[in-house]
Each structure stands twice: as C-alpha cells, then as structure tokens.
Amino acid sequence: MRMSKMFSQTLREAPSAADCKGYEFLLRAGFIRQMGAGIFSLLPLGYKSTAKIEGIIREEMDSLDGQEILMPLVNPADIWKETGRYYSIDKEMSRFNDRRGSDMVLAMTHEEDATSLGRTEINSYKKLPQLIYQIQTKWRDDARPRAGLIRVREFTMKDSYSFDRDQAGLDEQYKKHYASYFRIFSKAGLPVIVVGADSGMMGGKVSHEYMYLSPIGEDTIMTCEHCGYTANKQVAKFQKKYYKEEAKVIEKIATPDCKTIVDLCNLLNIETHQCAKAVFMMATFINDKSGEEEEKLVVAQIRGDLDIEENKLQNILKANSIRPAHEEEIRAAGIVPGFGSAIGCSDKAIIIVDDSVAKSNNLVAGANEEGYHLLNTNFKVDYTGKVADIASAKNGYTCSVCNHELKVSKGVEVGNIFQLGTRYSEAMNCYFTDIDGKSKPVVMGSYGIGVGRLLATLAEEYNDERGLSLPISVAPYQVHFLSLMKDKEIGEKIYTDLMAAGIEVLYDDRKESAGVKFADADLIGLPIRITLGNKSYIEGSAEVKLRSNLDETFNYSLDTLVDDVKKEVKKLQDEITNNIVHKELEI
RNA sequence: CGGAAUGUCGCCUAGUGGCUAUGGCGCUUGCUUUGGGAGCAAGAUAUCGGAGGUUCGAGUCCUCUCAUUCCGACCA
Structure with a gap:
C-alpha cells in the first residue's frame, strides 16, 4: 500500500476524547474514527488489524471443528420471548417494530438464534457433537460507553455455540475452548489471565472470563499469587474468620443516635465483627413467560466487618435485578432504618444471611425500634433465613484455597466461555433423540471474544510515547x-520487489520531509521498518529497524534486502509461535 | 438512569456583552528544502451544536433541546 494513496490521515494532536494511550494512538494513527457514543468506524489500518485478529480466531475455531456461519443481527422478538430474555433484559436490548407492527430486536448475543438453528438441524444423537461460530456485529445499548473500543455499543464479536448429548460432551467442548482461547490471545500477543466468573444474563452455571490486566479495566479481579486462584470479584470466595462462642440471652439496650456500625462499636466498646449489619435491597423478579414484574424487599444480614457483594446476593435470590431500598420501602415492612435487622420481619421480606453471621454468636443487631439495639442475637434462635455467602472480597483477605493473601486488580474482559447446559434448549424445545430412543434437550455452551476490544487492549499493551507497536501477527x-x-x-x-516476495508493505512514497515520515512510522508502529536514504544507498544498503527497539539499526545490503526482510518477518512470526500459551482446564 | 462538564473550520485552541471571530496543525498554489513533525510567500475553509429569549448590540447572559465526555449505577 502506498501512503500517498491511503484513505486515512494521521493526527498530530490527540482528539480530546482520547482518555487512554491505546485509544489515543488508534485515533492518531488513523485506525479508527468515532461516529457516535460507542459507535466506531474501522479505517483501512484498523480493518487490516481486525482482519488479522479474525484470521487467528478462525484458524483456532476451525481447529476445534467449528463451522463458520452467519446469523442475523435483526431478530424477530418471538425467539427472545421463548427464553424470556425479551422481558428480563432491560433497555440494553434495542427493540423496534417492523412495518407490519411485529416486535423485532437487535441481537445483542445469539444464544436464541443458535438454539433456533439447533432445533431444526439437530434431531439425533448421530448429529452430535456440533460447534458453530460466527464473527458478527452485536448491538448493546450500553448506558455508558467509554475508553474508545474498550466499551462500545456496536461491536464485532466471535461467538461460538456448542451442542452436545450430555454434560460430558459439553465439558469436552468447554475444555477445548478454554485451551483454544489461550492460544488465540497469545497468538495475538495479548497477555491474559482466566478467572472464575459470574454467568450474568447468560444464566449458565460454569463460566470463565479471560482478562487483560490493566488499570483501564472495569472488572475487578481477585487473585492469589500463592496458589493461582483467580476470580471476578463478583463471585470471589475468601476465607472468613468465625467467632464462635456460647450463645447468650438476647437483651434490648438503648443506643440513641447510633445509626452506623462505627457509632455502635464506639458506644458499646466492641469490634465491628461483633455486630450484625442489615442491608435492605429491593429485588425485581420477572416472570419469563408473561414478562410480569414483581418487587420484593430483601434483608441481607451480614457481619459488621464485611460488606455485601450485590452480585452474589442477586444470584442467591435468582432476581433479575436488585437495588438499594428506599427508606419508605423499609419502613413499610416495619423496619426502622439505622436500627433495623432481620429480626421479626420474616413474613415481610426475603431474609438472606451471610454465613459469617450464621456461624457467629451474640451479635449486636438492630431492634427495629428507634434508638434501640439488641445484644446477643443468634441466628436460628432469634430469626431464620437462607444462609449463603454474600460477602464482598477485598484486597488482603484470605484465600479460601491456600490461606494466603488475595490481591485485587483491574482487568478488561476480552473473552468468556459459558456452560449453558439446557437453559436454552429446554426453553426453545431444542431436543434430540438419543440412542436409547428418548428425547433429550441438547446440552449447550457459548463462547465469546470481542474482536474490537481485543484490538483496543493490544493497542493499550503495545505502545510507547511515540505510538503503537503491535505484534506482527496483528499489525496491519x-x-x-x-x-x-x-x-x-x-x-x-x-x-x-518486497510485494512480489509476498511481504506486506506500507510504502511511504509521499512528498514529505523525513521527519514527518519517521513520526508517522513511529505512530503507526509497523514491526519492521526499512529506511532508504541517499547515504545508505551510496553504500549499497538500506537501514532496518524494529519498532520494538528503535535504538538499534541494522544495515542490510540492497542485493539481499528482500530475502533478509523475509527472514526477519519469519523470525518475528516464529517468536510468536514459540510463545503460544498451552493451558488446559482441569475440572 | 442519577451527578458534573463541554460543544468555536478536518484536529487542537483563543474569546469574560461592543468594530469584519484568534492562533497553531492540517489543506491548496508557487519557490526553496529533503535523515526526526522544514522555510518563505500567497490562499481557501466556521450559519460559534440547534431553537427560542433578554439586550441598542449575544460566540459570550437566560430557557429549552441535541450531542459528546467524565464520575457513579449498569455492563458478555
């Protein structure tokens, strides 16, 4: 490609919207341009990189016997009503009516489509297992797009869907994806870690997320350096301390103006772990069949030294969403905010008790009476409720696996794998006849990689003060x-000559000063740079530099330039091949 | 969806009620230059996001609206 003919231009100054380095350079180098909030165009350079990423993904998916297909972006709402997600997903899914007035949606993922295809194509165990995948546009009307391609509304995603006879088959396809994703990210050059994850709206059981660790990330990840335990904070487990003692008799005491745990501890001269804190939430439950909504008050009882992890709570409740309750809603259940607890309100609210409370004794809790608390409250004696882990993991907490310290980091989710099980096949009647003649629901999995997000994280990982420096596997x-x-x-x-040798070349043939050409080359950051100047030409050579190390210059003879560059390309490619990460999931 | 901020040429930016709206980059033309974002000269490009209002006078003040960004809620 000749730069004199290239569609895009480089920008000397960063547009003001660029809030992180990777985004800034993608804009300045002319890889991407913004059209609207969370809506981007890929310019030739960005599109070439994207195509390379997609190539890596295709190669891997094909190696898993995946078959590439393309499902529609516009879906009739019917299939989404079948699974109930038409109702349970809020404004993030865009809906419209076609000219006949039919309900339509823009697909934000394709479980429904894939299952719909599955039920028409798969009728016998002889057709299983199957794996289909696509690389396609998704639309999610995210309330808050940010950081360039990191969090967008319209994006390209590779999503694959596995179909199996049974859990064992799913486990196998799941494991294959688990290992394949490591190969994909390492071929692209992105360092990732895998974390145990919440399955969120997908509604499956087992799931993992692939995280690029970076301060620009929005996900919070707990890791244990000692044993390798990693999990999204939303589901991270940790080892709690329990303070077991002889149960004493409950006693009411006056605690005027003590509305917080800290006030209470100061007044009574006790530790925060000797209190039981009540957190009041409103949970929304949506009926999958009718779309009817119901809101219920939830009292979450946790020990005073811990905080609620709302995501864990929502999962225990199997609620569609939860939010903090308003004061009037709390009072309507006869609970006094500031002096509230689960005691005496089992008929008015759902009570969830963290095991920290269930396994401790003689905790101080609210008396549900203005200005009073109760000493020596004990779970099961004074109140009951469902016991679960609803506590939020924090930096420095103890790893539940090895008792060492957990560390908190930020990450960007670039891929995920889910075991869907029969959630979709049952809801959408995707059944097959097994060898025993019985009709059984297909066991499914779904697996995603955000293509644009991968480009964005690569740009974030590979840059310096001058510009991008993408690995050769994904450089345009x-x-x-x-x-x-x-x-x-x-x-x-x-x-x-270079072109004829099959080398992918960007040729700066513009009538520009050397400085401009160098600056643009630094910015675009192609892995190998050949500079031909008068001085070196007279000596019969050209200069070669690697973008990853601009301080070092090699002089290549013009006679053998093409072959030498070809070798250099091969060398860089081999470096990537030699560093492919092989990692297996152990279940 | 809550809170905040910002919209002036393709990009960055000046502007604090008063003449014909700054400057830089980029763009066009000519000459010079050619190893790190060149020099000289001449040019073109802005209904100051939109609508309404206040005022003798509005880029500037007010109202509404649209858009974008940031913080939070949310998020595969």
Whole structure:
C-alpha cells in the first residue's frame, strides 16, 4: 500500500476524547474514527488489524471443528420471548417494530438464534457433537460507553455455540475452548489471565472470563499469587474468620443516635465483627413467560466487618435485578432504618444471611425500634433465613484455597466461555433423540471474544510515547518502507520487489520531509521498518529497524534486502509461535 | 438512569456583552528544502451544536433541546 494513496490521515494532536494511550494512538494513527457514543468506524489500518485478529480466531475455531456461519443481527422478538430474555433484559436490548407492527430486536448475543438453528438441524444423537461460530456485529445499548473500543455499543464479536448429548460432551467442548482461547490471545500477543466468573444474563452455571490486566479495566479481579486462584470479584470466595462462642440471652439496650456500625462499636466498646449489619435491597423478579414484574424487599444480614457483594446476593435470590431500598420501602415492612435487622420481619421480606453471621454468636443487631439495639442475637434462635455467602472480597483477605493473601486488580474482559447446559434448549424445545430412543434437550455452551476490544487492549499493551507497536501477527502490515530519496524509481523497485516476495508493505512514497515520515512510522508502529536514504544507498544498503527497539539499526545490503526482510518477518512470526500459551482446564 | 462538564473550520485552541471571530496543525498554489513533525510567500475553509429569549448590540447572559465526555449505577 502506498501512503500517498491511503484513505486515512494521521493526527498530530490527540482528539480530546482520547482518555487512554491505546485509544489515543488508534485515533492518531488513523485506525479508527468515532461516529457516535460507542459507535466506531474501522479505517483501512484498523480493518487490516481486525482482519488479522479474525484470521487467528478462525484458524483456532476451525481447529476445534467449528463451522463458520452467519446469523442475523435483526431478530424477530418471538425467539427472545421463548427464553424470556425479551422481558428480563432491560433497555440494553434495542427493540423496534417492523412495518407490519411485529416486535423485532437487535441481537445483542445469539444464544436464541443458535438454539433456533439447533432445533431444526439437530434431531439425533448421530448429529452430535456440533460447534458453530460466527464473527458478527452485536448491538448493546450500553448506558455508558467509554475508553474508545474498550466499551462500545456496536461491536464485532466471535461467538461460538456448542451442542452436545450430555454434560460430558459439553465439558469436552468447554475444555477445548478454554485451551483454544489461550492460544488465540497469545497468538495475538495479548497477555491474559482466566478467572472464575459470574454467568450474568447468560444464566449458565460454569463460566470463565479471560482478562487483560490493566488499570483501564472495569472488572475487578481477585487473585492469589500463592496458589493461582483467580476470580471476578463478583463471585470471589475468601476465607472468613468465625467467632464462635456460647450463645447468650438476647437483651434490648438503648443506643440513641447510633445509626452506623462505627457509632455502635464506639458506644458499646466492641469490634465491628461483633455486630450484625442489615442491608435492605429491593429485588425485581420477572416472570419469563408473561414478562410480569414483581418487587420484593430483601434483608441481607451480614457481619459488621464485611460488606455485601450485590452480585452474589442477586444470584442467591435468582432476581433479575436488585437495588438499594428506599427508606419508605423499609419502613413499610416495619423496619426502622439505622436500627433495623432481620429480626421479626420474616413474613415481610426475603431474609438472606451471610454465613459469617450464621456461624457467629451474640451479635449486636438492630431492634427495629428507634434508638434501640439488641445484644446477643443468634441466628436460628432469634430469626431464620437462607444462609449463603454474600460477602464482598477485598484486597488482603484470605484465600479460601491456600490461606494466603488475595490481591485485587483491574482487568478488561476480552473473552468468556459459558456452560449453558439446557437453559436454552429446554426453553426453545431444542431436543434430540438419543440412542436409547428418548428425547433429550441438547446440552449447550457459548463462547465469546470481542474482536474490537481485543484490538483496543493490544493497542493499550503495545505502545510507547511515540505510538503503537503491535505484534506482527496483528499489525496491519509487516513492513513500513520509507524512501527518503529524491529518486523515486529506486524506492518503487524495492517496493515492487518486497510485494512480489509476498511481504506486506506500507510504502511511504509521499512528498514529505523525513521527519514527518519517521513520526508517522513511529505512530503507526509497523514491526519492521526499512529506511532508504541517499547515504545508505551510496553504500549499497538500506537501514532496518524494529519498532520494538528503535535504538538499534541494522544495515542490510540492497542485493539481499528482500530475502533478509523475509527472514526477519519469519523470525518475528516464529517468536510468536514459540510463545503460544498451552493451558488446559482441569475440572 | 442519577451527578458534573463541554460543544468555536478536518484536529487542537483563543474569546469574560461592543468594530469584519484568534492562533497553531492540517489543506491548496508557487519557490526553496529533503535523515526526526522544514522555510518563505500567497490562499481557501466556521450559519460559534440547534431553537427560542433578554439586550441598542449575544460566540459570550437566560430557557429549552441535541450531542459528546467524565464520575457513579449498569455492563458478555
């Protein structure tokens, strides 16, 4: 490609919206342009990189016997009503009516489509297992797009869907994806860790997320360096301390103006772990069949030294959403905010008790009476409720596996794998006849990789103060060839020779000063740079530099330039191949 | 969806009620230059996001609206 003909231009100054380095350079180098909030165009350079990423993904999916298909972006709402997600997903899914007035949606993922295809194509165990995948546009009307391609509304995603006879089959396809994703990310050059995850709206059981660790990330991840335990904070387990003692008799005491745990501890001269804190939430339950909504008050009882992890609570409740309750809603159940507890309200609210409370004794809790608390409250004696882990993991907490310290980090989710089980096949009647003649629901899995997000994280990982420096596997071209000579013919010949040798070249043939050409080459950051100038030409050579190390210069003889560059390309590619991560899931 | 901020040429930016709206980058033309974002000269490009209002006078003040960004809620 000749730079004189290239559609995009580089920007000397960063547009003000660029809030992180990777985004700034993708804009300045001319990879992407914004159209609206969370809506981007890929320019030629960005599209080339994206195509390379997709190539890596295709190669891997094909190696898992995946078959590429393409499902529609616009879906009739009917299939989404079948699974209930038409009702349970809020404004994030965009809906509209077609000219006949039919309900339509823009697909934000394709479980419904895939299951719909599955039920028409798969009728016998003989057709299983299957794996289909697509690389396709998704639309999610996210309330808060940010950080360039990191969090967008319209994006390209590779999503695959597995179909199996049974759990064992699913386990196998799941494991294959688990290992394959490590290969994909390492081929692209992105360091990732895998974490145990919440399955969120997918509604499955087992799931993992692939995280690129970075301060720009929005997900919070707990890791244990000692044993390797990693989990999304939303589901992270940790080892709690329990304070077991002889149960004493409950006693009411006056605690005027003590509305917080800290006030209470100061007044009574006790530790926070000797209190039981009540957190009041409103949970929304949506009926999958009718779409009817119901709100219920939830009292979450947790020990005073811990905080509620709302995500864990929502999962225990199997609620569609939860939010903090308003004061009037709390009072309506006869509970006094500031002096509230689960005691005496089992008929008015759902009570969830963290095991920290269930396994401790003689905790101080609210008396549900203005200005009073209760000493020595004990679970099961004074109140009951469902016991679960609803506590939020924090930095420095103890790992539940090995008792070492957990560390908190930020990450960007670039991929995920879910075991869906029969959630979708049962809801959508995707059944097959097994060898025993019985009709059984297909066991499914779904697996996603955000293509644009992967480009964004790569740009974040591979940059310096001058610009991008993408690995050769995902860079838009392998070689940037700068001719600084007045004589155009020599440059043209080298360009033509490089192209003929199958090397991907961006040729800077513009009438620009050397400084401009160097600055743009730094910005776009192609892995190998060839510079042809008068000085080196007289010596019969050209200069070669690697973008990853601009301080070092090699002089390549013009006679053997093409072959030498070809070797250099091969060398860089081999480095990536040699560093492919092989990691298996142990279940 | 709550809170905040910002909209001036393709990008960055000046502007604090008063003449024909700054400057830089980029763009066009010519000459010079050609190893790190060149120099000289001449040009073009802005209904100051939109609508309404206050005022003798509005880019500037007010109201509404649209858009974008940030913080939070949310998020595969």
